[in-house]
């Protein structure tokens with residue numbers, strides 16, 4: 097089967113779908129390759145993600161990856177959230193087909209963009225290297241990937 101049971105489960109029954117009013121951080125990213133859009137909302141208390149929701153105009157793999165990614169960061173300190181990789185999300189889903197890996201990148205980037213928004217709004221200093229500006233090597237790789 098092309099998709100693992102976990103992918104199908106998170107696709108059919110995605111966790112944390114929706115919006116958070118007055119979110120502390122909102123991240124919206126678009127995927128250059130497929131044109132899909134992902135938006136992540138974070139509620140942050142004491143440096144911890146107390147709530148997270150997402151909305152996507154993305155494919156099934158993007159939905160499954162975001163559902164899993166939001167489950168993985170819920171209740172976690174921001175420092176840990178920033179170490180989230182799309183690879184870890186894909187592993188937690190028991191894999192994605194190679195041509196769908198970029199969909200999990202969308203989830204990772206939206207989560208990080210939301211943390212960056214939180215930092216920006218609160219005047220918290222951060223290392224810009226930890227955040228993708230859409231212009232890094234990995235993005236160019238995604239652009240070229242088929």
Ligand code: FES
Nearest residue numbers: 130132155158199
């Ligand atoms: Fe666009 Fe999956 S094809 S996010």
